[in-house]
Amino acid sequence: MKIGYPCVNETLPCSAASTFRLASYSPERLEATVAANLACLRQILEWNVAHGLLFFRIGSDVVPFGSHEVNTFPWQERFAADFEAIGAYVRQHGLRISFHPDQFVVLNSPDPAIVRRSVEELVYQGAMLDLMGLDSTAKLQIHAGGAYGDKPAALARWAETFRTLVPEAVKTRLVVENDDRLYSLRECLGLHEVTGVPILFDNFHHECLNHGEPMREALRLAAATWHPTRDGVLMMDYSSQAPDERKGKHTDTLIPELFESFLTDLDGLDVDMMLEIKDKEASAVRAAQLLRGRGLLPPMPAGYAPPAFEPRPASPVTPPKKRITKPKA
DNA sequence: GGGCGTCAAGCGTAT
DNA sequence: ATACGCTTGACGCCC
16 A cells, blocks of 8 residues: 655645746746756655655646647657656655646547647646656546536547547546546446546545445445556545535545544555645655554654654634635726 | 735536 | 636735
């Protein structure tokens, strides 16, 4: 089992997701930003190894405007050696890597232009994994997309796009995650049956949207869609409901009791677990400690001391930030 | 040098 | 009709 967290390390003083405004685009700016992002990515991966966290989701903005037409900079060639060096580090330490292209990637949109841009974004993110020399167990994780008032037709469109418009290099890496409002685990499993695409399991989304499958059973249904050698072990996102917040909002920090309860449902199934929790590596470190205590992760080297994180206030003193409505002109 | 409006991209839902 | 949330963070203008 490998434990990880997405995109951002809040301990390190660098960011692997620096970007800039489209209006500020220049080749020089692009080159400098990618160089800084890759240098930081390397630092994050080293920090993770030092703390026993072997799963990481890289942010979509390593190459700003990576699939935008404004970006004609030959970043693949310019940074080939840098990507390869990071890939060598990943392989050396047995790290698992994923990307999660964001909400604009919609393979089942009725709008061909949206589908085309979505495929281009997947090609961009897949190319980074290719440049790192990682095998097909490194994944690109997306959702099934919109419903457009007719989910069966929308799912059929997804499968047809996958079959005809998604290049082979992306197909081998693409996985679909059950979401919390539209496409449940069961519907994603239907997509797997038609296309063979593995289903990335999100326990929190499954709590929000399901057909009565118990967690233990749901985990096994998803795990069965992953080919052991081609895809690797099941990737999953772990989170839980933020107390006293809108339904579907992720918790700010790991709630150990709920996590331990989830481990009961896991019941020995091997997974690589991404903690989608607001305080990032702090909760990942705690989860890893908890798992080591149960013998589910190997012990850290003698003398290892986990970092001390500032305990967060139990409830914010300031009211939640409210977006100010823009006054009409 | 702090505050805050705004940022490439889509979709469904709440109000 | 409009605003919001989603992996939100951080850019960059304004004072």
